[in-house]
Each structure stands twice: as structure tokens, then as C-alpha cells.
Amino acid sequence: MTSLPSVVIIGGGLAGCEAAWQLVKRGLRVRLFEMKPTRFSPAHTSANLAELVCSNSFRASSISNAAGLLKEEMRRLDSITMLAADKTTVPAGRALAVDRQRFSQTVEEYLTEKKPLFELIRKEVTTLPEERPLLIASGPLTSDALTEALKKMLRQDYLYFYDAISPLVFAETIDYSHAFWASRYDEGADYLNLPLDEKQYDRFWRALVEADQVPPHPFEEQRYFEGCLPIEVMAKRGRDTLRFGPMKPVGLKEPTTGRRPFAVVQLRRENVEGSLFNMVGFQTRLRWKEQEKVFRLIPGLDKAEFARYGSIHRNTFINSPSLLTRSLALRHEEGIFFAGQITGVEGYIESAAMGLLAGLSIIFYLRRQDFVPPPPTTAMGALLQYITKANKKEFQPMNVNFGLFPPLDGNVPARERGHIYARRALDELEKWKGKVWSVLEG
Ligand SMILES: Cc1cc2nc3c(=O)[nH]c(=O)nc-3n(C[C@H](O)[C@H](O)[C@H](O)COP(=O)(O)OP(=O)(O)OC[C@H]3O[C@@H](n4cnc5c(N)ncnc54)[C@H](O)[C@@H]3O)c2cc1C
Structure with missing residues (x-):
């Protein structure tokens, strides 16, 4: 040859x-x-x-x-x-x-x-x-x-x-009893929504701001774009920042109460088979163990197994x-x-x-x-x-x-x-x- x-x-x-x-x-x-x-x-x-x-x-x-x-x-x-x-x-x-x-x-x-x-x-x-x-x-x-x-x-x-990168969750490890399917403003049902009440949100937010993150390499420092900030950086800006960002509940109503939840985590199908879900907007630099600990505080994800952890x-x-x-x-x-x-x-x-x-x-x-x-x-x-x-x-x-x-x-x-x-x-x-x-x- x-x-x-x-x-x-x-x-x-x-x-x-x-x-x-x-x-x-x-x-x-x-x-x-x-x-x-x-x-x-x-x-x-x-x-x-x-x-x-x-x-x-x-x-x-x-x-x-x-x-x-x-x-x-x-x-x-x-x-x-x-x-x-x-x-x-x-x-x-x-x-x-x-x-x-x-x-x-x-x-x-x-x-x-x-x-x-x-x-x-x-x-x-x-x-x-x-x-x-x-x-x-x-x-x-x-x-x-x-x-x-x-x-x-x-x-x-x-x-x-x-x-x-946002974490990916194996579909079979989600507890669906807390979840509902909907897109915002009733425009379809493309997202699996995990609602949080005020107490659950505060517990999650506190754990997130206290969690340990991977330090950036010197050549990576302060290079985040506002459009894809790590979720923990957003959380550190204030208690409600996430509720106006990736966890915003606007346009969503809980089917059981008909009311808007206090906060929401949205999951989107990652593949056609629906075996993986992407945690929308949850890009993060948290250490892998911390991701498990903190994200399992979200109702419905308490037994979640992650196919991929978040990273930036x-x-x-x-x-x-x-x-x-x-x-x-x-x-x-x-x-x-x-x-x-x-x-x-x-x-x-x-x-x-x-x-x-x-x-x-x-x-x-x-x-x-x-x-x-x-x-x-x-x-x-x-x-x-x-x-x-x-x-x-x-x-x-x-x-x-x-x-x-x-x-x-x-x-x-x-x-x-x-x-x-x-x-x-x-x-x-x-x-x-x-x-x-x-x-x-x-
Ligand atoms: C900081 C960092 C840490 C990582 N840590 C891990 C980890 O712990 N575990 C893991 O599984 N993955 C890790 N990865 C991800 C990735 O798997 C590795 O970077 C892996 O080495 C990628 O393999 P590659 O062959 O694509 O690139 P590389 O292994 O990076 O090889 C590319 C080569 O191209 C050379 N090169 C670049 N530009 C030119 C050019 N213009 N002309 C000639 N040569 C050039 C480079 O010198 C380098 O030797 C990490 C990535 C980064 C950036």
C-alpha cells in the first residue's frame, strides 16, 4: 500500500x-x-x-x-x-x-x-x-x-x-409522581417539569450556593458568557436569580392545583428513544459528587442517576x-x-x-x-x-x-x-x- x-x-x-x-x-x-x-x-x-x-x-x-x-x-x-x-x-x-x-x-x-x-x-x-x-x-x-x-x-x-454542558439523567431513574408534561403558555407538552414549592426551593438554593466547585484553569477564568452562566454562579447572585432564569415558573401551571409553581426545573428529551433527559440551563462547574447531592434535592430526582455530569x-x-x-x-x-x-x-x-x-x-x-x-x-x-x-x-x-x-x-x-x-x-x-x-x- x-x-x-x-x-x-x-x-x-x-x-x-x-x-x-x-x-x-x-x-x-x-x-x-x-x-x-x-x-x-x-x-x-x-x-x-x-x-x-x-x-x-x-x-x-x-x-x-x-x-x-x-x-x-x-x-x-x-x-x-x-x-x-x-x-x-x-x-x-x-x-x-x-x-x-x-x-x-x-x-x-x-x-x-x-x-x-x-x-x-x-x-x-x-x-x-x-x-x-x-x-x-x-x-x-x-x-x-x-x-x-x-x-x-x-x-x-x-x-x-x-x-x-448540562447534566443528563436516565429517564428510568426519575420519579414521575412529582412531574408534569407541558411547554410554557400551553404551547405543547415538550418538557417534563419538576415543580418546587418555596421550602423545597430554599433548601435547594442553599445547598447549591454552598456546594464545592471545580476551580477553573487560569486560562479559563472569567470567560463565561452571560447566556450560559454556571447555575451556581447565578445562584450566588441572589436568592431569586434562578427563579428569573432557568428555574422560572412563568407560563406553567401545576395540573393538580391549577396554580403557578414557586419554581420549576425543566427536563427535555435528549434522544428519540426518550431514555435520557437534559436538565435545561443547568450547566455547572460543581464537582460530580456535589452535583449528585444537590440535584437529588429536586423533587422527582431524589434517586436520579446521571448519564453525564454538567461541566463548563x-x-x-x-x-x-x-x-x-x-x-x-x-x-x-x-x-x-x-x-x-x-x-x-x-x-x-x-x-x-x-x-x-x-x-x-x-x-x-x-x-x-x-x-x-x-x-x-x-x-x-x-x-x-x-x-x-x-x-x-x-x-x-x-x-x-x-x-x-x-x-x-x-x-x-x-x-x-x-x-x-x-x-x-x-x-x-x-x-x-x-x-x-x-x-x-x-
Ligand atoms: C484541561 C483539560 C483537561 C481534561 N481532562 C480530562 C480528563 O481528566 N479525563 C478525560 O477523559 N478527558 C479529559 N479532557 C478531555 C479530552 O479527552 C482530552 O483533552 C483528550 O486529550 C483529547 O484528545 P485529542 O486527541 O482530541 O486532543 P489532544 O490529546 O489535546 O491532542 C491534540 C494535539 O494536537 C496538538 N496541536 C494543537 N494544535 C496544533 C497545531 N496547530 N499544529 C500541530 N499540533 C497541534 C496539541 O499539542 C496536542 O498534542 C480534558 C480536556 C482539557 C482541555
Whole structure:
């Protein structure tokens, strides 16, 4: 395959390295541009490729958890992230954690062994290269110059610089006896409303202002937009601020009393199946444990389980549902692919997984064949489905969770669900792998 053109990759993070690995191990040439150590983003500090910028954990190990399942799928697809992670683990209970230095070095060593197919160019890319195929995997902290170039190519409306994520609740964990369906001013019934009386509101508000939050990184400070302030920042402005903001009760009447509630939390369906609900306007920097504690004070959410916690951080990402096909290729520009956090997935393994798929998809592209995406019943496929098919207008980054998967048939008890999702996913993955490998090896 070496007569084919080199694939140019921008960014030697988790996604860029994973894509490069999938390509070089199948005999394709890669030119990977990484700006470190000449230039570092505000969060990167090591010169190594595949740097873990914060935690050293890849989250749950068990396949009955969506993050564990995603890792197992990646193992079965010869992921370099998983090869290196399994070689450099440190004890972390039920999670898979690694020695971050050794992990990055291992990824770099595996890739370097593939020289001369693998060429590493330590240079910042400031304008978009002409060569195709081109993979952009420059991550959540893409350099300013490249961001400008992307803005021009994609138009600014499709490129974002911060995410403001509200928590997602599993529908089955909500107590509906406190809830009612309605849109404001009787214009439909699109929202599930959780009403609070004055006493419940005061208890919630106090807990919120006292809760512990994740401190912003220095490069993130005071950059909130008024339109998406963290809920705790609004709460600290005064006891009633939330009642004039995301918890405003105007235009709503409780069906049992016919009266306007004191305050309301509105939940909106996050997916077509209705298995996930978004807490509207509840973007937050509270620590995960605090989110559980405080949000469970809302009537109806006392036993809520969260598929995703709220967050706000600096994050360069594109509106993938508008821009990308299921091959992770740009719709309007031939031969340009995206992978990693910049596509709107959230997390180390999710970013690496999209790098893996982009690598495979580019091989199909070079062979002039249509890429066969993994089915949405797999963790890889569910994530791909989310970033390419989610609501374009409200697109926000997402980590892997079972709420993204097609629901299971029948009424399966909660404690068995994870295993059943996993069994179905791994069966389907093997079938898909069979099809894809036969093309790649054929
Ligand atoms: C501050 C912060 C903390 C995070 N903490 C966690 C966490 O604890 N756990 C978790 O699961 N996820 C975390 N994430 C989210 C995300 O999963 C990681 O950022 C992940 O590393 C993304 O992988 P990636 O390959 O898309 O980007 P990256 O790993 O960031 O890789 C992108 C690479 O591109 C390079 N680059 C950028 N611009 C250019 C350019 N113009 N030319 C050449 N090279 C360029 C960068 O130097 C970098 O090496 C965090 C994100 C941020 C911003």
C-alpha cells in the first residue's frame, strides 16, 4: 500500500496517534504534525505524544459500564491506546489507570518503530495543508493560528470555543409522581417539569450556593458568557436569580392545583428513544459528587442517576452533525477528516476511539470504497451516531454512556442491563469487524 499518498495528521494527541497507528500498521504512510515542544497549549506540559493532560484514569474497567465496554471494543480493534494502557497500568480499583509518563512513551515507541512509514514533524500547523487525505485531530486546545484557519474553512457558526454542558439523567431513574408534561403558555407538552414549592426551593438554593466547585484553569477564568452562566454562579447572585432564569415558573401551571409553581426545573428529551433527559440551563462547574447531592434535592430526582455530569470548560469543537458524514469526513470538502475531542466527543478514550475510526475510514477512502460504520449497538457506533446525528442546534460534547445505545428489548432489570448491552455490543462488533477486516486485508 506504500504507493498511496501519505496521510497528513495534525495533532499527536490520543486521536491523532490512534489514527496514525491504524494506518501505519496496515502499511500506509503517515506524516504527523505535533506542535510540542515548540509550542504548548495552556494544559499540555510534556513533549511526549498522547499526553494525558489531567487525570491518569481511563475510567471503569468493567464491560458492564459503557466506558469499560468502549475500551474492550478498542482492544478488539488493535487500539494503540489500549495496547499502551494495558502495559502501563497502575492499581486503581475498578478503574483502568496508567502511569501517564510511561503510557505516552509507550505510544510514541510503538509509532516510532514503524519508521519510515511513520514520520513525526514537530511543528505547529498554522494554515490548512493542501495534501489529502488530511486528518484534523488538534484537540480541545487547538492552537490559535489553526483555529483561525478552521474558522475560515468551516465558517465560525460551526466552531465553538467553550462547552457548557448540562447534566443528563436516565429517564428510568426519575420519579414521575412529582412531574408534569407541558411547554410554557400551553404551547405543547415538550418538557417534563419538576415543580418546587418555596421550602423545597430554599433548601435547594442553599445547598447549591454552598456546594464545592471545580476551580477553573487560569486560562479559563472569567470567560463565561452571560447566556450560559454556571447555575451556581447565578445562584450566588441572589436568592431569586434562578427563579428569573432557568428555574422560572412563568407560563406553567401545576395540573393538580391549577396554580403557578414557586419554581420549576425543566427536563427535555435528549434522544428519540426518550431514555435520557437534559436538565435545561443547568450547566455547572460543581464537582460530580456535589452535583449528585444537590440535584437529588429536586423533587422527582431524589434517586436520579446521571448519564453525564454538567461541566463548563475551554473546548474547541465543531458542529459535527452539520459538518461530518458517518465516515468522519467533511461533507463539503473532499478528503478532510476530523477525529478526537474536536468532533464533540468528551474524554480520553472517546477521543482515541474516534481516532481509531477515522484511521479505518481513511483507508476505505484511499481504496475508493464506502466506509462501513460500526452499528449503533456498539459503544464506538453509538458515539459516532451521536456526533453525526445529534440535534444540530443544541449540539454539546458527550461522553460514552448506555443512554446513547438503542434500547434493549423487553423489561430488563437495571442490574442486568449493563451486561446485556455489553453482550449485544461485542457480538455486533465482531460481525462488523469481520466485514471491515475482510476489506482491509483483501
Ligand atoms: C484541561 C483539560 C483537561 C481534561 N481532562 C480530562 C480528563 O481528566 N479525563 C478525560 O477523559 N478527558 C479529559 N479532557 C478531555 C479530552 O479527552 C482530552 O483533552 C483528550 O486529550 C483529547 O484528545 P485529542 O486527541 O482530541 O486532543 P489532544 O490529546 O489535546 O491532542 C491534540 C494535539 O494536537 C496538538 N496541536 C494543537 N494544535 C496544533 C497545531 N496547530 N499544529 C500541530 N499540533 C497541534 C496539541 O499539542 C496536542 O498534542 C480534558 C480536556 C482539557 C482541555
